[in-house]
Amino acid sequence: MDKKLQIGDVISFIDTDGNETEPIYTILDIDTSRPVQNANGQHFYSHFRIQWKEGDITYKTWSGNWDKINEKLNKGEIICKK
DSSP, rough: OOOOOOOOOEEBBBBBTOOOOOOOOOEEESSSSEEEEEETTTOOOOOOEEEEEEEEEEEEEEEEEHHHHHHHHTTTSSSEOO
């Protein structure tokens, strides 16, 4: 099955021992039209906005490659809680 994350999904990552890690992230927005440059200089057009809490502080940022995050979901490296 080819699962895809959606806006509003609450996710956490799974470590190499199979344990759920902190923090818990919420997908706030998806933008696959903005070019993003990765570390080796290649451009791609997938980006997502996430939110997480550490203590009393809430953080938000644009992050990563949308295709890669969905690939991790389908491999079981991410748990979708919503």
